[in-house]
Amino acid sequence: MKVCVTEKPSVARDIARLLGANDRHDGYFEGNGYQVTWTFGHLCELKEPNDYTDQWKWWSLGQLPMIPQRFGIKLKDDKGIKQQFNVIQTLIAGAEEVINCGDAGQEGELIQRWVYQKAGCDKPVKRLWISSLTDESIRKGFEQLKDAKDFDNLYFAGLSRAIGDWILGMNATRLYTLKYSQSRDVLSVGRVQTPTLAMIVARQREIENFVPEDYWELKTKYRSVKFNSTRGRFKTEGEASAIVENIKQLPLTVTSVETKKGKEAPPRLFDLTSLQVECNKKFGMSADEALKTIQSLYEKKATTYPRVDTTYLSDDIYPQVPGILRAMAPYANVTAPLLSLNKLPKTKKVFDNSKVTDHHAIIPTNVNPATVAMTPEEKRVYHLIAMRFIAAFYPDCEFNTTTVMAEVGDYGFKATGKEIVKQGWRELFNKPGEKSTDEDKEKADDEDNGIMPHFEKGESGPHEPSVLKRTTQPPKPYTEGTLLRAMETAGKTVDDEELRDAMKENGIGRPSTRAAIIETLFKRRYIRKERKSIAPTLAGIQLIDTIHEPLLKSASLTGLWEKKLREIERGEYSAAQFIDELKKMIGEIVLNVLRDNRSGSIAVEQGKPTKPKAPSAAGEGKVKKQRKRLKSIEEISCPVCGKGHLVKGKTAYGCSEYKNGCHTVMPFTEYPADLTPVKLSTMVKKNFKTK
Numbered sequence: 001m002k003v004c005v006t007e008k009p010s011v012a013r014d015i016a017r018l019l020g021a022n023d024r025h026d027g028y029f030e031g032n033g034y035q036v037t038w039t040f041g042h043l044c045e046l047k048e049p050n051d052y053t054d055q056w057k058w059w060s061l062g063q064l065p066m067i068p069q070r071f072g073i074k075l076k077d078d079k080g081i082k083q084q085f086n087v088i089q090t091l092i093a094g095a096e097e098v099i100n101c102g103d104a105g106q107e108g109e110l111i112q113r114w115v116y117q118k119a120g121c122d123k124p125v126k127r128l129w130i131s132s133l134t135d136e137s138i139r140k141g142f143e144q145l146k147d148a149k150d151f152d153n154l155y156f157a158g159l160s161r162a163i164g165d166w167i168l169g170m171n172a173t174r175l176y177t178l179k180y181s182q183s184r185d186v187l188s189v190g191r192v193q194t195p196t197l198a199m200i201v202a203r204q205r206e207i208e209n210f211v212p213e214d215y216w217e218l219k220t221k222y223r224s225v226k227f228n229s230t231r232g233r234f235k236t237e238g239e240a241s242a243i244v245e246n247i248k249q250l251p252l253t254v255t256s257v258e259t260k261k262g263k264e265a266p267p268r269l270f271d272l273t274s275l276q277v278e279c280n281k282k283f284g285m286s287a288d289e290a291l292k293t294i295q296s297l298y299e300k301k302a303t304t305y306p307r308v309d310t311t312y313l314s315d316d317i318y319p320q321v322p323g324i325l326r327a328m329a330p331y332a333n334v335t336a337p338l339l340s341l342n343k344l345p346k347t348k349k350v351f352d353n354s355k356v357t358d359h360h361a362i363i364p365t366n367v368n369p370a371t372v373a374m375t376p377e378e379k380r381v382y383h384l385i386a387m388r389f390i391a392a393f394y395p396d397c398e399f400n401t402t403t404v405m406a407e408v409g410d411y412g413f414k415a416t417g418k419e420i421v422k423q424g425w426r427e428l429f430n431k432p433g434e435k436s437t438d439e440d441k442e443k444a445d446d447e448d449n450g451i452m453p454h455f456e457k458g459e460s461g462p463h464e465p466s467v468l469k470r471t472t473q474p475p476k477p478y479t480e481g482t483l484l485r486a487m488e489t490a491g492k493t494v495d496d497e498e499l500r501d502a503m504k505e506n507g508i509g510r511p512s513t514r515a516a517i518i519e520t521l522f523k524r525r526y527i528r529k530e531r532k533s534i535a536p537t538l539a540g541i542q543l544i545d546t547i548h549e550p551l552l553k554s555a556s557l558t559g560l561w562e563k564k565l566r567e568i569e570r571g572e573y574s575a576a577q578f579i580d581e582l583k584k585m586i587g588e589i590v591l592n593v594l595r596d597n598r599s600g601s602i603a604v605e606q607g608k609p610t611k612p613k614a615p616s617a618a619g620e621g622k623v624k625k626q627r628k629r630l631k632s633i634e635e636i637s638c639p640v641c642g643k644g645h646l647v648k649g650k651t652a653y654g655c656s657e658y659k660n661g662c663h664t665v666m667p668f669t670e671y672p673a674d675l676t677p678v679k680l681s682t683m684v685k686k687n688f689k690t691k
Contacts, residue, residue, distance in 0.1 A: 001033060001034070001035055001091075001094065001095055001096060002033060002034050002035070002095065002096065002097045002098075002099060003034075003035045003036075003037065003091045003092055003095040003097070003098050003099065004016075004019070004034060004035070004036045004037070004098075004099045004101045004128075005037055005038065005039065005088060005098065005099070005100060005101060005102065005112060005115065005116075006036065006037070006038045006039070006101040006102065007038065007039055007041065007101070007102045007103050007108055007111060007112075008038060008039075008040070008041075008299070009038045009040075010299060011038070011101065011133065011299070012028075012029065012036050012037065012038040012101075013029070014133060014135075014138065015036050015101060015138060016029035016031075016034070016036040018135060018138055018139060018142075019031075019032055019034045019036065019142070020032030020034070021034040021035065021036050026087065027083070027084055027087030027088075028087055028091060035091050035095070036101075037084075037087055037088050037091055038084070039084065039088070039102075039111060039112075039115060040080070040081060040084065041111065042076065042111050042114075043075060043076060043081050043084065043085050043088075043111070043114070043115055043118075044073045044074065044075055044076065044111075044114035044115060044117075044118050045073065045074065045076055046071060046072070046073055046074075046162055046163070046166050047068075047071070047072045047073065047074050049066050049170060051072070051074060052066075052068050052072075059174050059177070059178055060178070061174075061175070061178050061179065061594065064171055064174060064175055064590045065167075065171045065583075065586045065587050065590045066170060066171055066174075067167065067583050067586075071163050071166070073114050073117065073118060074118075075118065085115070085118070085119070088115060088119060089118075089119040089120075092116070092119050092120075092121050092123065093119075093120075095123050096123065096124075097123060097124050097125075097126060098116065098121060098123050098124070098125045098126070099125070099126045099127075099128055099145065100112045100116075100125055100126065100127045100128065100148055101128045103305075103307075104128075104129045104130060104131065104305060104358060104359065105305070105307050105358065105359070105512065106154055106157055106158040106161070106510070106569065107158060107307075107512060109151055109154045109155045109158055110155060110158035110159060110162065113155050113158075113159075125148035126145040126146065126147065126148060127145065127146045127147065127148045127150065127151055128141045128142065128145060129141065129146055129151075129358075130305075131304050131305045131359050131360060132298070132301065132303075132304040132305060132365045133298065133299065133301050134301050134365045134366060134367055136366065137365075153568060153569055153570065153571045154358075154569055156568055156569075156575040157565050157566070157568040157569035157575070159575065160565060160568055160575045160578050160579060161565055163579055163582075164191060164561070164565075164578065164579065164582050165190065165191050165192075167579075167582045167583060167586050168189070168190065168191045168552075168582065168585075168586060169188075169189065169190045169191065171586045171589075171590065172189035172190075172194075172552060172586070172589065173186065173187065173188055173189050173190075175189075175589070175590055175593050176189050176543070176546065176547070176593070179593055179594075179596070179598075180546050180598070180602050181602055182602060185602070187543055187602060188520070188524050188526075189543075189547070189552060190517075190520070191558065191561070192508050192509040192513070192514075192517050192558065193517050193520050193521055193524075194543075194544075194547065194552050194553050195508055195552070195553050195554060195555045195557075195558040196483070196487060196508065196509070196517055196518070196521065196555075197521055197526050197527065197536065197540055197543070197544060197553075198544050198547075198553035198554070198555065199478075199483070199486055199487075199555055200478055200483070200521075200527055200534060200535070200536050200540070201536045201540060201541050201544040201545075203475060203477060203478055204477070204535055204536050204541070206474070206475045207474045207475055207477060210474035210475070212471050212472055212473070212474070213471070213472045214469060214470070214471050215233040215234060215235060215469075215470055215471070215472065216233070216234040216235075216236070216237050216239075216240040216467050216468065216469055216470070217229065217233060217234070217240070217467070217468045217470060218231065218234065218240045218243055218244070218411075218465070218466075218467060219465070219466050219467075219468055220247075220252065220408065220413060220463045220464060220465040220466065221463060221464040221466075222252045222406070222415075222461065222462075222463040222464075223453055223455075223461070224453075225404075225415050225417070225452055225453065226415060227252070227404075227406055227413035227414060227415040227463075228413065228414055228415070229243075229411065229412070229413055230411075230412035230413060230414050231411070231412070234467075237467060237469065240467040241467055243411060243465075244465045244466070244467060246409065246411075247408040247409050247411055247465055248465050250408050250409045251408070251460045251461055251462060251463070252406050252407070252408045252413070252460065252461060252462070252463040253406060253407050253408070253458070253459070253460040254404060254405070254406050254455050254456065254457055254458065254459045254460070255405045255406055255407055255457065256403075256404070256405040256457055257402070257403075257404050257405075257455045257456070257457055258402070258403045258404075259400050259401070259402045259403075260400070260401050260402075260403075261398070261399075261400055261421075262398070262399050262400070262401055263396040263397065263398055263399075264396060264397040264399070264424075264426075265347075265349055265396050266349075266391040266392050266393075266394055266396070266424075266425040267388060267391065267425075268311040268349070268361075269311045269312070269313065269350065269361035269362070269363060269388055269389065269392055270311065270361060270362045270384070270385060270388055271308050271309050271310055271311050271361060271362065271511065272291070272294070272306055272307055272308055272309065272362065272511035272512065273309070273484050273485070273488050273511050273514070274311065275290065275294060275306075275362060275381070275384065275385070276290040276291065276294075276480075276481070276484055276514075276515065277481040277482075277484055277485060278384055278481075279293070279381060279384070279481075280479060280480045280481035280484075281479075281481050282380075282384070283377075283380055283381075284532060285377070286480050286515070286518075286519075287480045287481075287483075287484055287514060287515035287518050287519075288515040288516065288518070288519045289377075290381070290515070291306070291512075291515045293375075293377050293378055293381050294306040294362070294381060296375075296378060297374070297378055297381060297382055297385075300372050300373070300374070300378075301365055301367050301372070302364065302365060302367055302369055302372045302374070302378075302382055303362055303363065303364055303365060303382065303385055304359075304360070304361075304362055304363050304364075304365060305359045305362075306362055307359075307510075307511055307512035308359045308360070308361065308362060308511065309510075309511045310355055310356055310357070310359070310360060310361055311355075311361050312350065312351065312352045312355040312356050312360065312361055313350055313351050313352075313356065313360045313361055313363070314351070314353050314356040314360050315351055315353055317351070317360060317363075318344075318346055318351055320366070321344055321393070322339060322344065323366050324363070324364055324365065324366050324389075325338055325339055325390070325393075326339065327364075327365075327366040327367060327368050328364060328368070328369065328386060328390075329368050329369075329370050330369060330370050331386055331387075331390060334387075334390055334428055335390060337394075338390070338393050338394070344393050345393055345395075350392050350393075362385055363385065363389045364382070364385060364386050364389055369382055369386070387428060387429070390428065391425040391428050391429075392425075394424055394425035394427075394428065395422065395424040395425065396424050396425070397420065397422065397423060397424040397425060397426045398420075398421045398422040398424060399418055399419060399420050399421055400418070400419045400421055401416065401417070401418050402416065402417045402418075402419070402452055402455075403415075403416050404416075404417075404452070404455050408463065408465070415452065417450060417451060417452035418450065419450070419451045419452075476533075477530070477533035477534060477535060478533065478534045479532050479533055479534065480518060480534065483518065483534060484514055484515075484518075486555075487507060487508050487509055487514050487517075487555075488507040488511075488514075489507060490507055490508055490555045490556045490558070490559035507559055507562060508555055508558045508559050508562055509562070510562075518534075521540070525537055525539060525540075526539060526540035526543065527540055528674070535674070536674075537674055538672055538674050538675060538676075538679070539602055542602045543602055546598075546602060548592070548596075549589050549592060549593075551585055551589070552589065561578075564578055565578070633645075633646045633647070633648060633653070633677050633680060634646070634647070634656075635677060635681075636677065636680060636681050636684060638655040638656070638657065638662060638664055639664070639684050639685075639687075639688035640655065640662060640663075640664045640688070641655060641657055641662040641664070643657050643660075643662070644656035644657030644658075644660075644662055646666075646680070646684075648673070651667060651668055652665050652666055652667040652668055652671075653665075653666040653668075653671055653680070654666070666684075671683060671684075
C-alpha cells in the first residue's frame with residue numbers, strides 16, 4: 001500500500017478522487033492500492049525550553065543563553081492533532097512507500113519531514129512536486145514523482161530557519177524582558193520582526209525630524225506649453241522674481257527640438273510580494289488578507305502556487321499558455337486577439353529558466369474562473385492576476401518623447417511631452433472599469449505636457465514667465481504595501497525591477513512569512529494603523545531604542561542571514577555552520593546586554609495579559625494582575641477644572657470645557673500623541689497630583 005500525506009483535507013480529497021481511493025475512513029481515504037491522509041498544517045513543533053530541562057522553566061538571566069545540545073520536536077498539544085497523527089503513524093507503519101504530498105515549498109517540506117520523523121518512518125519516500133492543484137497538474141505530478149532526497153537541502157534550510165528563530169527568539173525575548181521590561185510585560189524580540197520594527201521606527205524618526213523648506217521654481221508658458229527653467233530650484237522668491245522681471249519683455253527662442261521613440265514593456269507577472277503590494281494599493285487589503293485570499297484561489301484551483309518570489313515562467317509553461325487563455329472565458333474579448341495569432345510572443349522578460357527554481361510566477365490555471373465559486377475579494381484578486389497574465393503577451397506600448405530646449409536672454413528653459421503612438425498592452429487598462437495605478441498617475445504628473453504642438457528650431461515669440469512656490473515634503477509613512485517592498489530589499493528603496501530582483505536574495509523574511517511578521521507586530525502592540533499608514537507605538541519605539549545590537553535590528557545584516565538560508569537551500573552553505581554562527585551571536589548578545597547598567601524602562605499595553613508560559617515562584621516572568629483598562633481618553637477627567645474630559649487636538653491634549661473657560665493645554669512634546677489612555681492617565685495623575 002502506498003501512503004500519500006497531504007497538508008490539508010481538501011487536497012487529500014482531490015488526490016484520493018484522482019487515484020481512485022474512494023473509501024472514506026476515519027482520517028484517511030483508501031482504494032486502488034493507495035491510502036491518502038492529511039495533516040492540518042504543522043502537527044509538530046520544536047520543543048520549548050522547559051521540555052529540555054527544569055532549569056529553563058523559570059525565566060532567569062542566569063540561565064541565558066539557552067542552547068540545547070540537540071534540538072528536538074514534539075506534537076502540538078491538541079487533541080485533534082494527536083488523533084490525526086496516530087492515524088498517519090499507523091498508516092506509515094504498514095506502508096510499502098510514502099508519498100510526500102505537502103505544499104511544494106520550504107514550509108511544506110518542514111511540516112512533512114517532522115511528521116515522518118515523529119512517526120519513525122523508515123519507508124522509501126517519494127515527493128509530489130506541483131505548482132497548481134488542477135486535476136491535470138496532479139496527474140502529471142504523480143507520473144513524475146521525485147525522490148525525497150532531492151529536497152534534503154530545502155528541508156535543511158527550513159530546519160535552520162526554525163532553529164535560528166528559536167535561538168534568537170527564545171533567548172532575546174527572555175533577555176530583554178527580564179532586563180528592561182516594566183511589570184514583566186513580555187518584550188518580544190525576533191530575527192525578522194525586530195529589524196522590521198526598526199525600519200518602521202527609523203521612518204517615523206525621519207518624518208518627525210524633517211524640516212520643511214520652501215523653494216521656488218521658474219516657469220514660463222509659450223504657445224500654451226509649459227517650460228521649466230534649466231536652473232532648477234531657487235532658494236528665495238526674490239531671486240526667481242528678479243529673473244522674471246529681466247525676461248518678461250524678451251522673446252523666447254527655441255534652440256533645439258528632439259523627438260525620440262520609446263517602448264514600454266508590459267508589467268512583470270506577479271510574485272507573492274508584488275501581488276500583496278498591488279492588493280494593498282488598489283483595495284486597501286492588508287498583507288495577511290491578501291495572502292489568505294491568494295491561498296484560497298490556489299486551493300480552489302483558479303491560480304497557481306502563491307508563495308513564490310519570481311516573476312518569470314519556465315519554458316515548459318509556454319505550450320500551456322493558449323489553453324490557459326482559452327479557459328479564461330470571461331476574458332474572451334481581450335484574449336481573442338492573442339488566440340488569433342499563429343504563435344504567441346515569447347520573450348526573456350516572461351520566460352527565463354534561469355530565474356525560476358521551484359516555482360514560477362503566479363498565473364491563472366486552465367480552469368474557467370466562471371466555474372469557481374469566488375468571494376468578491378477573490379474575484380478582485382483573480383482579476384489582477386488574469387489581466388497581468390494577458391498583458392504579458394500583448395505588444396509593447398510605443399511612444400514618442402519630444403524635448404524642446406529654449407532660451408530667453410541668458411536663461412535656459414526646457415519642455416517635454418509624451419505622445420502614445422501604439423497603446424499595446426496599455427489598451428487593456430484603458431478600458432471602462434480599469435483604473436490606472438498610482439505609479440501611472442505619478443508618471444503622468446512628472447510629464448509637464450502631453451501631445452505638444454509642432455516646434456521649429458529658431459522660432460521665437462512672446463511668453464508668460466511665472467514663479468511657483470513649493471515646499472519640500474517629508475518621507476511618506478510606510479503602508480503595508482511599501483513595508484513589504486522594504487522587507488524585500490532590506491530597507492533600500494528600489495524602483496527598478498531588475499535591481500529589485502537582484503536584491504531579493506538579501507531581503508528579510510520570506511515572501512510567505514512577511515505578512516505574518518507584520519501581523520505579529522500589530523498583535524504585540526509595537527505598531528498601529530493610522531488610516532492606510534503604519535506607525536510605531538511608544539513601546540515599539542522604546543524597544544528599538546533599547547536594543548543596541550546591530551544583529552538584532554539591522555535590516556541589511558538580517559538580510560545576509562536570509563541569503564545564507566537561501567544558499568543552504570541550494571546546497572551552497574552548511575546548515576551546521578549557520579546554526580553555530582547563531583549560537584555564537586546570541587552568546588555575545590547576552591554578555592553585552594548583561595553588562596548594560598540600565599534597567600526596566602519599557603511597558604507594553606496589552607489587550608490581554610501576556611505572560612511567560614512558566615513563571616517562577618520567585619516572580620520572574622510574572623505578570624501583574626490587570627486592572628480595568630481605560631479604552632478612551634474621554635474617560636480621563638480634566639486635571640485642572642475637573643468638569644470636562646481630555647480631548648486630542650492637532651498638537652496637544654486639551655479640555656472639553658475649553659468653550660466655558662478651561663485653558664488646559666498638554667503639548668504632545670510632553671505628553672506624546674501615541675500614548676494609550678492608561679499611560680496618559682498615569683502621567684496626568686503624576687504631573688498634576690499637587691494641583
